[in-house]
Amino acid sequence: MKIAVCAKIVPEQARRLDPETKRLDRSGELALNPFDANAIEEALRLQAGEAGSEVVLVSFGPARALEALRKGLAMGADRLLLLTDEAGAGSDLVATSYALARALEREQPELVLCGQQASDSDGAVMWAALAERLRRPLISQVAELTVSDGKLRGKRQTEFGYDLIEAPLPAVVGVSDAINEPRYPSLKGIIGAKKKPQETVSLGEFGVEPDRAGEAGSRTEVYALGEPPPRGETERIEDDGSAAEKIIEFLLARKAI
């Protein structure tokens, strides 16, 4: 089975919005979106259960994202495909899902896996957009996944409890972060990752028209950055052995007990 994992590269820390472009500042250190590590782990687990399977990482981002994406190779993925293009900056869901779908159409994986959300945009929407563009069945928020006889079974958590959903391959699955504990790359994995195939492709090579990428291809925009409504002050204490007493004092002062 060929499994594609959609991986996003996000700012490692110090997240801020650029007041001019009103986009997330991506100039600092980059990292693999932590939720995508669950999708990679699940792909590796499925691969271990079926001889001859391949795990390919597919990403859309700046050229320098390659280094952070290697973490996925170090975990055990076989190769990676990075769609990168200056014209791609500022792509929203419509533009990003279009570009990723083009790449996935070339790869033709039987299973597309996505992580639960992007840690930078808090979006939890990519899998459904990809399933639509690829015209494939979808199971999302999957906390347990099994594959047998060309069929997937996913346990989905919703507001009302758990659903068991079945779909034939090829399919798209969004996994929850409770599905597994992602492994840490081993030293051997990290060294080996550098030698694994890493392909960088421009949008044009995949037939993505210039007006369908970046801001031109996006259907949403940001008008202004503002301050959130003020909230109450947080009183903070460090436990020095008397935290329990201090909590009681606080609760009494607030008449909460």
Add this chain to the structure above:
Amino acid sequence: MSTLVFLEHHGEELQADSLGVLGRLAQQGGDEVSALIAGSGIEGLAKQAGAFGAKRVYLADHPALEAPLPQPRVDVLAALVEEQGIDTVVFAATVLTADVAAGLSARLEAGLNWDLVDLVFEQGRPIGKRPALDDSVLLDVGWKGEPRLALIRTGTFEPLESGGEARVEPVAVGLEDFSTLATMVEQAHEESEGPSIEDAEVIVAGGRGLGGPENFALIEELAKALGGAVAATRAVVDAGWYPYAAQVGQTGKTVSPRLYIACGISGAIQHKVGMQGSTVIVAINKDPHAPIFEYADLGVVGDLHEIVPKLTELVRQRRAA
């Protein structure tokens, strides 16, 4: 301007959050706000929608819509938007609607803004209010062209009953071949035992920081001493440490007790939306950078395994005195 609100339902009831969104949009007045209910055997639900502000209710009633799966709903909405010239579709965010909205976005090449805490109209132009970066900034977001799609954050608006009546219009359901490939095998919806956390005055909640299911005993003891209920995060529920009925957050329950004590909970946005209406929030976490400290009234940096038993003991002593 014609705005459509997607109303999710569960059994015989329309979901409260989606009615809240409907009420908020109807309240802004001027434009006719319509609603869509998609399911199987759902005639009875149309009346409820009218009472909460919809002038017109589109009813998509079809066996393929019985299970709460997104793809057939994308088909229904795509056809409706095109036939009725709807320019804005608004959803109250849930597991189901996030998938429906994102699928519709790709189908119609329509912009989708998510996690909005309000949608306002300035000179007829809709502006979404979107907190970002752990709610440290509030963005004004918009759409280039129509249709526009919006997901409103969980628990944002309360339903407003206006007592109106809706015109009901059945819609034809045409399905794409791939939309019915995913099928529901089983829905295991746990009903809670004992008092619901939604009614509790005091809640003690546990997260991954507990370290293991056995440590929920610490949470239970404190809750008992305070006369409160026990809640849990999604992470520990999915890990099987505690029953789903106790889950607070995006895919769990929304609670607003007088006192909420969060133990070993980092407080990601998915959890926050389920408990931010609590009057007093106390957080105990050993990670000083845990997001929950940004919105707790009292943040205690320390080891819950040390602090919680002491706290329980102090509460017991006060009760006994």
